[in-house]
Amino acid sequence: MAIAATVGEHHDEQSFIRRYIFSTDHKIIGIQFLFTSLVFLLVGGVMALLIRWQLAYPGQAVPGGDPVSPKFYNSLVTMHGTVMVFFAVMPLLVGVYSNYLIPLKLGAPDMAFPRLNMLSFWIFVSAGIVAMASLWVEGGAAGAGWTAYPPLSGAPRYSGVSLGQQMWIISVLLFGASSLLGSVNYITTVINMRAPGMTLFRMPLSIWSLFITAILALLAVPVLAAAVIMLLFDQTLGTTFFLPADGGQPLLWQHLFWFFGHPEVYILILPAMGIVSDIIANGSRKPVFGYHSMVYAIITIAFLGWIVWGHHMFQSGMNPLLGTTFMISTMAIAIPSAIKVFNWLGTIWRGNIRFHTPMLFAVGFVALFTVGGLSGIFMASSSVDIFIHDTYFIVAHIHYVLFGGSLMAAFAAIYFWFPKMFGKMMNEKWGAIHFLLTFISYNLAFFPMHLLGMGGHMRRIADPTMYEFLQPLQPLNRFITISVFLLFVAQLPFVVNLFWSLFRGKKAPLNPWDDNGLEWTVPSPAPHGNFAVTPTVYRGPYEFSNPLVEEDYWPQNAPPNGREGKAATIGAES
Amino acid sequence: MDWLPAAASTYAADLDRIFYVILAITGVIFVGVEATLLYFLIKYRGREGRKATYIAGSNKAEVIWTVTPAIIIVGLAVASQGVWSKVKNPDRFPTDALELRIEARQFAWGITYPGADGQLGTEDDFQRFNELHVPVDKPVVFELTSVDVVHSFFVPELRIKQDAVPGLNLKAWFQATQVGEYEIACAELCGVGHTVMRARMFVHPRDEFQRWVTEQSEGS
Numbered sequence: 001m002a003i004a005a006t007v008g009e010h011h012d013e014q015s016f017i018r019r020y021i022f023s024t025d026h027k028i029i030g031i032q033f034l035f036t037s038l039v040f041l042l043v044g045g046v047m048a049l050l051i052r053w054q055l056a057y058p059g060q061a062v063p064g065g066d067p068v069s070p071k072f073y074n075s076l077v078t079m080h081g082t083v084m085v086f087f088a089v090m091p092l093l094v095g096v097y098s099n100y101l102i103p104l105k106l107g108a109p110d111m112a113f114p115r116l117n118m119l120s121f122w123i124f125v126s127a128g129i130v131a132m133a134s135l136w137v138e139g140g141a142a143g144a145g146w147t148a149y150p151p152l153s154g155a156p157r158y159s160g161v162s163l164g165q166q167m168w169i170i171s172v173l174l175f176g177a178s179s180l181l182g183s184v185n186y187i188t189t190v191i192n193m194r195a196p197g198m199t200l201f202r203m204p205l206s207i208w209s210l211f212i213t214a215i216l217a218l219l220a221v222p223v224l225a226a227a228v229i230m231l232l233f234d235q236t237l238g239t240t241f242f243l244p245a246d247g248g249q250p251l252l253w254q255h256l257f258w259f260f261g262h263p264e265v266y267i268l269i270l271p272a273m274g275i276v277s278d279i280i281a282n283g284s285r286k287p288v289f290g291y292h293s294m295v296y297a298i299i300t301i302a303f304l305g306w307i308v309w310g311h312h313m314f315q316s317g318m319n320p321l322l323g324t325t326f327m328i329s330t331m332a333i334a335i336p337s338a339i340k341v342f343n344w345l346g347t348i349w350r351g352n353i354r355f356h357t358p359m360l361f362a363v364g365f366v367a368l369f370t371v372g373g374l375s376g377i378f379m380a381s382s383s384v385d386i387f388i389h390d391t392y393f394i395v396a397h398i399h400y401v402l403f404g405g406s407l408m409a410a411f412a413a414i415y416f417w418f419p420k421m422f423g424k425m426m427n428e429k430w431g432a433i434h435f436l437l438t439f440i441s442y443n444l445a446f447f448p449m450h451l452l453g454m455g456g457h458m459r460r461i462a463d464p465t466m467y468e469f470l471q472p473l474q475p476l477n478r479f480i481t482i483s484v485f486l487l488f489v490a491q492l493p494f495v496v497n498l499f500w501s502l503f504r505g506k507k508a509p510l511n512p513w514d515d516n517g518l519e520w521t522v523p524s525p526a527p528h529g530n531f532a533v534t535p536t537v538y539r540g541p542y543e544f545s546n547p548l549v550e551e552d553y554w555p556q557n558a559p560p561n562g563r564e565g566k567a568a569t570i571g572a573e574s
Numbered sequence: 575m576d577w578l579p580a581a582a583s584t585y586a587a588d589l590d591r592i593f594y595v596i597l598a599i600t601g602v603i604f605v606g607v608e609a610t611l612l613y614f615l616i617k618y619r620g621r622e623g624r625k626a627t628y629i630a631g632s633n634k635a636e637v638i639w640t641v642t643p644a645i646i647i648v649g650l651a652v653a654s655q656g657v658w659s660k661v662k663n664p665d666r667f668p669t670d671a672l673e674l675r676i677e678a679r680q681f682a683w684g685i686t687y688p689g690a691d692g693q694l695g696t697e698d699d700f701q702r703f704n705e706l707h708v709p710v711d712k713p714v715v716f717e718l719t720s721v722d723v724v725h726s727f728f729v730p731e732l733r734i735k736q737d738a739v740p741g742l743n744l745k746a747w748f749q750a751t752q753v754g755e756y757e758i759a760c761a762e763l764c765g766v767g768h769t770v771m772r773a774r775m776f777v778h779p780r781d782e783f784q785r786w787v788t789e790q791s792e793g794s
Contacts, residue, residue, distance in 0.1 A: 338643040
């Protein structure tokens with residue numbers, strides 16, 4: 001697994017376009033993913049505001065615009081989900097950090113296939129453009145939900161949307177292609193391009209999780225691709241894969257979609273777990289508690305992720321016996337998830353905590369993921385699910401995992417690796433303010449959704465006031481809308497901090513967080529080609545506060561100091 | 575305090591019991607985890623001249639927090655399974671039930687009643703849209719289907735939810751325990767009129783229900 005050290009000289013005459021636009025440098029591609037997905041995060045956020053406006057004040061004109069029509073409402077719900085899952089959260093974790101971190105943390109000069117990597121990014125951009133363009137076509141954007149259940153999504157006569165739905169399919173297909181190219185690259189790089197001494201069990205958990213995630217994506221995305229192609233044929237060529245008229249099966253789509261969809265949920269949360277593990281160890285100045293069991297938990301979650309899809313279909317009419325099977329496998333996932341939470345607590349225990357902004361968000365992740373994990377047990381119970389299925393309880397759950405979980409980790413990661421990406425420090429005080437405002441308004445916005453769900457509030461309805469039994473919940477709906485608005489405003493300090501620091505920020509030192517990873521041994525920003533000399537790795541990534549050294553950290557590439565004797569360090573293979 | 579809507583079917587209490595058991599268990603874990611987290615954050619906050627304790631893990635701890643959740647999970651799964659099977663397994667549906675057929679469409683519920691002879695598929699069947707009339711304390715077994723897209727039959731107070739899938743005739747049942755008027759909602763996104771796909775359900779005392787059937791049969 002040795003790699004050539006002679007890189008970095010012959011790239012310097014590259015033009016601006018080759019260097020920053022059509023770049024093959026994994027770091028630039030990671031940064032491109034960062035800014036693109038932040039733009040999509042903003043778009044998805046604005047859609048959320050429109051949805052919430054309609055729910056709080058049904059039928060009233062949006063300030064400075066028209067009322068949200070029921071048809072546009074369905075498009076908003078569909079596109080909010082699509083944008084957030086495919087174009088914001090997934091690239092914000094997988095796209096940014098697989099690209100940026102894998103070579104830097106493993107001691108490689110770049111990805112295994114840099115050109116494929118560039119292609120992956122630009123296909124992703126075109127997927128996003130197709131999705132956005134569909135908002136302006138005749139008939140409007142897709143309105144069958146991000147889950148696109150046929151027959152509603154399969155024939156324009158049911159949804160009133162034709163071109164928009166087809167563009168949604170094309171967009172998902174392009175996204176899938178991008179994701180596949182990325183996965184092939186990440187997997188190959190992790191397997192083939194680790195620096196000498198970087199054994200698998202010396203890899204940071206962030207890399208472990210991105211590696212396992214790439215395998216999940218490689219196996220899951222083709223299933224989605226097959227399903228949406230069949231759906232496109234139903235739409236345009238008159239086939240009836242999912243339309244019952246000529247013997248098609250609507251439930252087939254649900255099986256295919258969720259066979260992809262549930263691993264997708266883990267694609268969205270596993271990288272967050274890995275990144276948070278890195279940052280909590282750094283913030284606590286302690287090794288990750290139970291490193292090996294954390295790795296096995298990641299692998300177990302990924303494996304179980306393949307056999308739980310049916311819990312999305314408990315009420316779909318599939319055989320109730322299958323419901324029992326899927327309930328058991330789904331409940332089993334709670335076990336590795338619990339292991340992870342307890343190990344994070346174990347990492348913090350007896351630490352010497354530095355509350356830098358990344359640590360704040362990482363701790364926020366643990367606090368909120370716990371809620372999302374526990375609320376999942378309600379749905380895992382097939383009988384409780386009878387009542388809460390398709391209600392706001394599910395909406396609360398998914399947002400605790402994807403926002404409270406994935407996005408909190410994404411923020412932690414941005415604050416943590418920003419100095420390496422741009423050579424500047426972000427402002428710590430404003431980072432802390434961003435965290436506090438986000439954490440509070442987030443909980444005010446999403447916790448009450450559990451109560452809506454317990455009241456029976458259906459998801460995806462445009463006007464709760466039509467139902468007598470939902471009338472008493474309307475004040476809560478307004479409260480949530482106001483909180484979501486606050487949550488949106490709470491991102492302002494982040495945006496200002498990001499751009500201000502980019503241009504005016506304090507110059508970043510080599511290793512601002514006193515971390516052990518290889519990425520902190522190269523200058524900030526990391527130069528083209530990464531390492532002047534290929535580093536040699538002597539130990540695992542979490543040697544914080546090891547009694548054998550004076551400092552409370554011990555970089556992975558620091559040569560042995562002669563005091564180790566035969567003492568095992570974490571990650572030493574035995 | 576009641577978090578869930580008033581229960582009005584025979585199995586509602588069974589569902590609610592599991593709900594509250596899970597709420598109690600997860601509630602305790604939630605408070606425990608968050609309190610521990612907060613306590614650790616305060617107690618182990620960074621101080622000058624202090625070093626963190628170098629601990630890489632504990633196999634004993636790993637075993638404890640693997641086995642404990644596993645035991646809880648098995649218990650919950652067993653408890654859920656009984657209710658799940660009672661509500662959804664067609665082999666265990668009550669006999670001697672009123673049989674109905676419910677046909678969902680964009681954006682209405684069509685309910686076929688068996689008429690005076692109590693038999694579906696005979697001449698005196700009659701259909702009413704968006705009005706479901708049933709007797710109290712008598713099991714109702716219905717065949718659910720859809721003529722266009724996927725819908726979902728949902729009555730919060732009965733704790734019943736079952737998707738209506740075009741091409742499939744699915745069976746579901748309930749037994750209402752409270753006389754009164756309820757709302758039927760569609761729980762699965764079904765198109766532009768999803769929100770307005772709302773119907774009324776009337777649970778009558780038995781003799782009143784019989785009178786209603788007779789009236790309707792004569793009228794049609």
